[in-house]
Amino acid sequence: MDGIPSLPPYAHVTREAVQCAAQASLRYDVPELLLHAILRKENGRVGASSKNRDGSFDLGPAQVNTKWVEYFAKFGLRKEHLRDDFCTNINASAYIIRDNFNKKRDWFNAIVAYNIGPNNWTPNRYRIGHKYASDVIGFWWGFQNYVDAQRGIRRTADGTPTAAATSPIRQAQASPAKPKQLVFSLSSDETGSE
Template identity: 40%
Template structure:
């Protein structure tokens, strides 16, 4: 009976987050719990989400302007071009989806995991899906994938130094 609860909890958290204002801080435990729940729901490796999170470098409440006029939102830096699809995915208004991405770590991770799972469904390859998380352009995909691989190397060094890191959970 625990498995269905694990799958439903992130959905409930996402729904609640659409109506809950941002908090000043998010605990490391909540961040880890949300990341692992999002990975489980969308059947993507948590280590890939963690690597994307590390490379993207976003933070809760942040909106970053891109040179092409789009914006990246929250910890996973989800591009606002995904908003129409996320509105349908969450059955939410554009404003509610935007606020959830910006202000809820769980909603932001769920969106990132969902985007990654869509990329995997399209390509059948996690590395290509990770590269597509950032861009569909060949050159940009290659640069991003190199940054992800460097992040993985850093995560592996940290794991060897301390077996209780989030990446080894």
């Protein structure tokens, strides 16, 4: 994995997270850095189960809502798989985000739907989802800036890259075209190896 940029440190930057996010990104055609931004925002853990006010639970690292358990059961997955297996959790997250993107046709609203669901967007619920999506886009942008810096990419004042790159902001603003897929690795000082 030499020569591939590493991600900035955050709770889920492990070799497994990087590999599973890369695989899920390619499988479901979801930007890889968006998956890392979701993980950063959700800050869940393998085995985590967080109760919501509506009685549902959010499971695992990407906090996949239990409302999806019945759907994923068609594929032989149980709640425990979503909660306790990192790769299953991030793949489910990528599937949900892609499904939302197919319905909403932009990344920002796909992220809103990931947080509040794809339907029944009251003004108050949308405000909550908008805040969530803004935070995720901020993490996504931060990851992109980190990767750009490692690759020597600079941007003009309006955010246009001076070298070929795809910014999350531009992807979030629409682009149903296939986003550029990136694959990341951990640098040796992040893994503790020499």
